[in-house]
Amino acid sequence: MPDPDPRFDSAIDIAPPPVDAEPSVNADFPWDAFDSTAYFEHNYSSLRADDEKIIDIVARFFQDNELRRLRPQAIDVGAGANLYPALMMLPFAAELTLCERAFSNRQWLEAEILQPHPSWWQFWSHMNVGREAYRPIKNPFDLLGRRARVTKGNIFSLPPGRYDLGTMFFVAESITNRESEFVRATRSFVNSLKPKAPFAAAFMRNSSGYRVGSSSFPACSVDEDDVRAALAPVAGGVTIQTVESKSLRDGYCGMMVATGFKKA
Ligand SMILES: C[S@@+](CC[C@H](N)C(=O)[O-])C[C@H]1O[C@@H](n2cnc3c(N)ncnc32)[C@H](O)[C@@H]1O
Numbered sequence: 001m002p003d004p005d006p007r008f009d010s011a012i013d014i015a016p017p018p019v020d021a022e023p024s025v026n027a028d029f030p031w032d033a034f035d036s037t038a039y040f041e042h043n044y045s046s047l048r049a050d051d052e053k054i055i056d057i058v059a060r061f062f063q064d065n066e067l068r069r070l071r072p073q074a075i076d077v078g079a080g081a082n083l084y085p086a087l088m089m090l091p092f093a094a095e096l097t098l099c100e101r102a103f104s105n106r107q108w109l110e111a112e113i114l115q116p117h118p119s120w121w122q123f124w125s126h127m128n129v130g131r132e133a134y135r136p137i138k139n140p141f142d143l144l145g146r147r148a149r150v151t152k153g154n155i156f157s158l159p160p161g162r163y164d165l166g167t168m169f170f171v172a173e174s175i176t177n178r179e180s181e182f183v184r185a186t187r188s189f190v191n192s193l194k195p196k197a198p199f200a201a202a203f204m205r206n207s208s209g210y211r212v213g214s215s216s217f218p219a220c221s222v223d224e225d226d227v228r229a230a231l232a233p234v235a236g237g238v239t240i241q242t243v244e245s246k247s248l249r250d251g252y253c254g255m256m257v258a259t260g261f262k263k264a
Pocket of ligand 1: 081100154156
């Protein structure tokens with residue numbers, strides 16, 4: 001009997017390669033082409049009410065838990081084109097690491113910490129009012145320039161147990177379509193902190209993805225229960241607050257802010 005034609009052998013898996021498959025994992029997206037200027041202009045060229053609310057939650061949390069001593073090392077993971085998480089940690093950290101995967105965002109951050117856009121004063125003024133931890137700092141951007149350093153980094157491979165204080169704003173749910181990567185990123189962020197270190201993390205609520213300039217970026221649609229479940233094995237004293245937000249774009253249902261402490 002002649003050998004069967006292998007093209008028709010049903011035991012061989014010859015599924016065709018995906019044609020124009022949609023990217024879904026973090027590594028598939030064009031992070032190095034992230035348009036930092038477009039992102040900054042859209043999100044942070046003026047202070048909105050949702051960011052005011054986030055500042056109220058996070059600055060109060062840090063002030064209530066940090067006032068007594070300057071912590072050696074803080075990290076903002078996936079800093080992007082946003083300085084306000086770093087500004088919120090400024091009174092409490094001797095060194096601030098702005099960790100970014102995207103080359104474009106690292107370049108933008110390097111320039112921005114030396115010559116910040118004027119809109120960051122709106123964010124600083126909102127933090128500063130009525131908060132004694134922030135009030136003594138008269139030149140926040142000089143101090144930020146001295147304390148902050150931009151580093152290349154990947155949220156999935158952060159060194160464990162290194163940092164004394166941390167923020168992660170709109171990263172774990174906004175870098176992938178996969179729930180497993182959202183969970184892994186969230187836990188890796190918290191695991192990069194020392195035991196009992198405080199953190200704040202912000203998330204888009206039920207986001208379906210976003211455009212920056214001419215590129216599309218993913219989202220994993222998460223709500224308060226998903227954030228709570230992702231944090232549960234690694235964090236204690238967690239509070240999750242929902243922040244109303246509608247005006248940024250279509251395709252999301254508000255924002256969430258989680259505060260808590262790395263488990264001892
Ligand atoms: C939606 S933006 C958030 C930027 C900023 N934190 C903010 O609050 O607006 C997501 C950021 O995550 C960064 N990013 C993507 N994948 C990453 C990874 N694997 N590790 C670290 N950062 C990553 C992107 O370059 C981008 O700056």
